[in-house]
Amino acid sequence: MSGRRVDAKVVLLGQEGVGKSSLVERCVHRRFRAGPYQNTIGAAFVAKVLSVGEQTVTLGIWDTAGSERYEAMSRIYYRGARAAIVCYDLTNSSSFQRAKFWVNELQNCEEGCRIYLCGTKSDLLEEDRRKRDVDFHDVQDYADEVKAEFFETSSKTGQNVDELFQKVAEDYVQFSAFQEMTEEKGVDLGQKSSSYLYGCCHH
Numbered sequence: 001m002s003g004r005r006v007d008a009k010v011v012l013l014g015q016e017g018v019g020k021s022s023l024v025e026r027c028v029h030r031r032f033r034a035g036p037y038q039n040t041i042g043a044a045f046v047a048k049v050l051s052v053g054e055q056t057v058t059l060g061i062w063d064t065a066g067s068e069r070y071e072a073m074s075r076i077y078y079r080g081a082r083a084a085i086v087c088y089d090l091t092n093s094s095s096f097q098r099a100k101f102w103v104n105e106l107q108n109c110e111e112g113c114r115i116y117l118c119g120t121k122s123d124l125l126e127e128d129r130r131k132r133d134v135d136f137h138d139v140q141d142y143a144d145e146v147k148a149e150f151f152e153t154s155s156k157t158g159q160n161v162d163e164l165f166q167k168v169a170e171d172y173v174q175f176s177a178f179q180e181m182t183e184e185k186g187v188d189l190g191q192k193s194s195s196y197l198y199g200c201c202h203h
């Protein structure tokens with residue numbers, strides 16, 4: 001990546017085989033590899049440059065290994081992340097339970113990290129609706145409860161993949177602008193800004 005500065009660290013978490021590497025592959029290389037499934041070992045890093053208005057944002061994306069053997073290692077990778085894309089497979093409800101585990105961890109350990117729930121493999125539902133094993137409305141309610149964003153994607157067709165990463169970049173820009181403004185103007189958040197904060201962060 002020729003020494004380019006990374007603006008925001010993004011981590012992908014989720015049970016093994018849910019499609020984290022495929023999501024990154026689609027986002028960065030615009031392709032889907034249907035071949036034999038290869039587990040990620042440890043973690044893989046890739047940078048992705050996105051435009052938000054006039055600005056460019058470089059996301060440093062860490063694709064972690066989903067196997068529980070690597071759980072302790074995944075914890076190292078989410079440290080300091082500004083965003084976590086927590087993936088589950090729409091055709092596998094146990095993977096959603098695992099996603100909840102990661103959401104709990106993030107809420108307890110990484111306050112500044114925004115959470116994006118990502119239901120993967122939506123193309124399989126296009127083929128056969130009965131394959132859905134995680135209800136859309138249940139996840140929506142859960143996302144509201146934990147203040148997460150929520151996407152259903154397919155790395156095979158590309159559905160919603162760009163939208164997901166774009167939203168991560170836009171939220172980062174919006175949050176940074178807000179932070180700069182409060183730092184420059186010396187806004188005292190403790191005293192007067194609960195409504196101000198609300199207005200800026202909810203859209």
Ligand SMILES: Nc1nc2c(ncn2[C@@H]2O[C@H](COP(=O)(O)OP(=O)(O)OP(=O)(O)O)[C@@H](O)[C@H]2O)c(=O)[nH]1
Nearest residue numbers: 016017018019020021022037040066121154155156
């Ligand atoms: N149909 C379909 N299959 C997918 C999709 N995304 C991933 N897969 C398949 O699911 C399997 C696992 O995908 P990976 O991207 O390697 O999963 P992972 O979450 O990175 O797995 P670990 O590295 O073990 O944590 C592969 O066989 C993929 O081809 C998708 O959007 N649609």
